[in-house]
């Protein structure tokens with residue numbers, strides 16, 4: 001049996017929603033798992049890429065041994081039903097830029113879990129898949145939209161379960177994804193965060209997140225301009241993204257720009273705007289990064305409302 005699953009890229013945090021807001025985007029990885037007949041071959045993981053040189057890292061960045069998150073995802077699912085994975089061939093067709101804050105690790109975890117679940121006759125439901133995937137990833141903000149699609153606010157509870165609610169992204173707002181030519185691992189980007197934050201910063205983010213939800217629900221662009229701010233992670237990560245402060249400053253003068261935020265843990269950034277003057281926004285980002293000798297790839301994307309999909313299932 002051979003199962004292929006297509007999983008969208010995701011952006012997370014989106015300003016005030018550190019570790020809880022995420023959105024699926026129309027860039028995809030495809031994960032195929034095939035049961036192999038030769039005993040003793042173990043689990044083989046191969047990674048292939050269609051990406052260009054700016055978006056992609058050398059594929060040896062994706063571990064393919066037992067330490068791989070893909071291996072862990074498959075193993076946890078098999079273990080949850082008292083089994084151990086044996087002979088499997090896993091192919092990852094990668095289009096999502098790696099180590100750029102666009103959910104490439106979540107996509108392979110989710111794709112491997114859903115494909116393995118299909119091979120096993122679907123023992124895990126959505127609740128179980130969310131819980132296993134978040135256990136591996138450590139937070140639900142990329143995993144949840146990768147599974148369910150759309151713009152999602154989610155929380156992994158103390159018992160491991162994940163609760164989520166979808167919000168409708170206003171069609172009037174554009175999402176411009178700016179991917180620089182340098183990688184930033186989530187581990188490094190999390191290592192610069194403090195263990196505790198000042199109460200006033202926690203209150204600032206709580207207010208901004210409430211504004212975010214209301215702004216999205218009421219399509220209120222002026223409120224969204226206030227909402228797209230953060231004091232929990234971006235100030236600490238600013239030093240890891242050369243030029244981000246200048247890009248934010250340069251875009252502040254644009255009336256149609258609602259905000260500029262880090263995508264997940266970086267290194268990509270998102271510009272949220274109305275749908276006019278997109279070329280000018282792109283020029284500002286490209287030129288500001290060029291001043292720092294950073295090349296980038298920039299595209300305006302819509303929200304992907306579908307989560308991971310099984311695209312083929314052959315006996």
Ligand code: HSE
Pocket residue numbers: 012013018019020139141142186189190233264265
């Ligand atoms: N919320 C996570 C972070 C997303 O900012 O570290 C990256 O995995």
